[in-house]
Amino acid sequence: xxIEIRTGNRDxxxxxxxxxxxxxxxxxxxxxxxxxxxxxxxxxxIKGELEKGNNYLFTINKxxxxxxxxxxxxxxxxxxxxxxxxxxxxxxxxxxxxFAIHPDTNGKGYGKIFLHLLLLVCQEKGxxxxxxxxxxKNRAMQKVISSAGFSFKGIVHLPFENGERYAYQLFLK
Numbered sequence: 508x509x510i511e512i513r514t515g516n517r518d519x520x521x522x523x524x525x526x527x528x529x530x531x532x533x534x535x536x537x538x539x540x541x542x543x544x545x546x547x548x549x550x551x552x553i554k555g556e557l558e559k560g561n562n563y564l565f566t567i568n569k570x571x572x573x574x575x576x577x578x579x580x581x582x583x584x585x586x587x588x589x590x591x592x593x594x595x596x597x598x599x600x601x602x603x604x605x606f607a608i609h610p611d612t613n614g615k616g617y618g619k620i621f622l623h624l625l626l627l628v629c630q631e632k633g634x635x636x637x638x639x640x641x642x643x644k645n646r647a648m649q650k651v652i653s654s655a656g657f658s659f660k661g662i663v664h665l666p667f668e669n670g671e672r673y674a675y676q677l678f679l680k
Contacts, residue, residue: 508567511577512624515562515574523553523562526581528669534645537623541642545667548594556605565608565621565626573621575606577628582667588674591661593638600676601629602634606613606648617652635679640665640672649673 515523531542542548556562556576565573582602585593604627608618629637640663641648653659657675664670 509569510620510624511566511569512567512621512628513564514515514560515557515564516584517554517557519562519564519571520557523557523564523574524550526574526607526609527553527572527589527605528612529610532641533610537647539642539644540669541645543669548664553605555607563625564626565617567617571609572617573606573608574583575621576602576604577601577625579634582638584663584670584672585609585674588661588663591659593674593676594658594678595664596625599634600638601634601635603639604615606639606651613647619654621649621668622655626677630679638674638676639672639679642669643671 527548531547534541535543542577553562556578558564561576561578563575564571579601581600606622608621626637639652639657641652652675655677657677660674663672663674665672
């Protein structure tokens with residue numbers, strides 16, 4: 508089995524959107540409003556992140572299984588957090604967004620593997636602080652985040668309907 512994490516490129520766009528669209532349907536089926544309406548990943552946004560080199564892909568035997576955005580741009584919604592606090596930042600942080608695993612591969616632990624590989628990329632780049640969020644009803648993603656060692660820090664509110672998100676933080680050694 509050949510497992511790889513790499514940055515995405517323009518040629519990957521259709522495969523990325525396919526994974527995102529399948530994940531959106533899975534979220535809807537699970538009762539989570541995440542990625543519905545205004546917070547749905549937009550094609551222009553994904554293309555922009557591809558151009559910046561912020562899109563990462565998880566492949567197994569050259570087949571695209573997962574996609575995520577990892578960016579060091581400040582997340583404005585993280586400025587205000589309820590029911591908790593961020594630990595004092597050790598400088599800049601990266602945020603992982605738009606994390607999705609193709610639903611056909613659910614239950615195999617690929618989400619956990621992909622997130623751990625993203626953390627290795629951070630470590631290689633000398634990044635010590637990572638933040639991530641997910642909707643309160645997205646229990647599968649909460650398990651993936653917790654299994655990677657992230658700590659629950661509180662609730663942030665993204666600027667749209669159903670924008671409440673559980674916020675997590677991890678410091679790498």
